[in-house]
Amino acid sequence: MKLRVFVMPKPGVLDPQGKAIGHALGNLGFSGVGEVRAGKVIELEVSETDPAAARAAGEEMARKLLANTVIESFRVEVA
Template sequence: MTIRARVTVMPKPGVLDPQGKAIGHALANLGFAGVGEVRAGKVIELELAETDPAKAKAVAEEMARRLLANTVIESYRVEIG
């Protein structure tokens, strides 16, 4: 049995986000009014060979801390399901 984990990584508040700024600027140029701050992140989906959801979440969180997110400038969230 496998469990799917989704890790969402986003820049921490206060950290410059040039990709988000570029997306916001492009949306304004395309005529989309009323868009405030844009923050761009990434989503990583993992299929884990684990049967216990709690263990799967712990493993995915360790992966996020050690590789998937730069915890100095990014935060992450792990969802199991």
């Protein structure tokens, strides 16, 4: 079973990578782009066959390693 873990900076946390992307888009002529936030997507293949147990395992992995829960939020999708 596949899991996708989406990790994003929490609201109010500075996001220099997002700022740089937004600035570069403006320089490339893309107008009308508001705030840009940059995060990451982590895809995992797990042996678990129960979707609820797979999601719980993904959430535990995110809390322990994949996300810095002080400054990042995450969500887990079972694919």
